[in-house]
Amino acid sequence: MAQRGGKVHMVCRNPQSGQEAKDEIQAAAQTGDVRLHHLDLSVPRDVLRFAREFVLSEPSLDCLVNNAGCMINTREVKVWGGFFFLQKLCC
Numbered sequence: 001m002a003q004r005g006g007k008v009h010m011v012c013r014n015p016q017s018g019q020e021a022k023d024e025i026q027a028a029a030q031t032g033d034v035r036l037h038h039l040d041l042s043v044p045r046d047v048l049r050f051a052r053e054f055v056l057s058e059p060s061l062d063c064l065v066n067n068a069g070c071m072i073n074t075r076e077v078k079v080w081g082g083f084f085f086l087q088k089l090c091c
C-alpha cells in the first residue's frame with residue numbers, strides 16, 4: 001500500500017518494534033506516507049480515544065488490516081478481547 005503511494009497508518013503497541021517495522025516499510029516502499037501510532041488494542045478506552053481522533057483527522061479509511069492477535073491453545077481474556085472494535089469505530 002505504501003509502495004502504491006497510499007497513506008499507511010500503523011497501529012502498534014510496542015514503540016521499538018513498531019518503529020523498526022515502519023523503517024523497514026519506508027525503506028522498501030521509497031514512497032508513500034507511513035505513520036506510526038502507539039496503541040494497545042486490548043484497552044477499549046484507548047481504542048475509543050484513538051478512533052475518535054482518527055475519524056476527526058482523516059477523511060476516510062479505505063482498508064483496515066487487522067493483523068494484531070495471537071495463536072494460543074487456551075482461551076484467556078485479560079482487559080478485553082475485542083480486536084475488531086477499532087474497525088467498527090473507524091469505518
Ligand SMILES: NC(=O)c1ccc[n+]([C@@H]2O[C@H](COP(=O)([O-])OP(=O)(O)OC[C@H]3O[C@@H](n4cnc5c(N)ncnc54)[C@H](OP(=O)(O)O)[C@@H]3O)[C@@H](O)[C@H]2O)c1
Binds near residue numbers: 011013040041042066
Ligand atoms: N501464524 C499463523 O500460522 C497464523 C495462522 C492463522 C491466523 N493467524 C493470525 O494472523 C495474525 C498474525 O499472526 P502472527 O503469527 O504474525 O502473530 P505474531 O507474530 O505474534 O504477531 C502478532 C502481532 O500482533 C500484535 N499484537 C498482539 N496483541 C496486540 C494488542 N493488544 N495491541 C496491539 N498489537 C497487538 C503483536 O504486537 P507485539 O509486537 O507488541 O507483540 C504482533 O506484532 C494473528 O491475528 C493470528 O491469529 C496466524
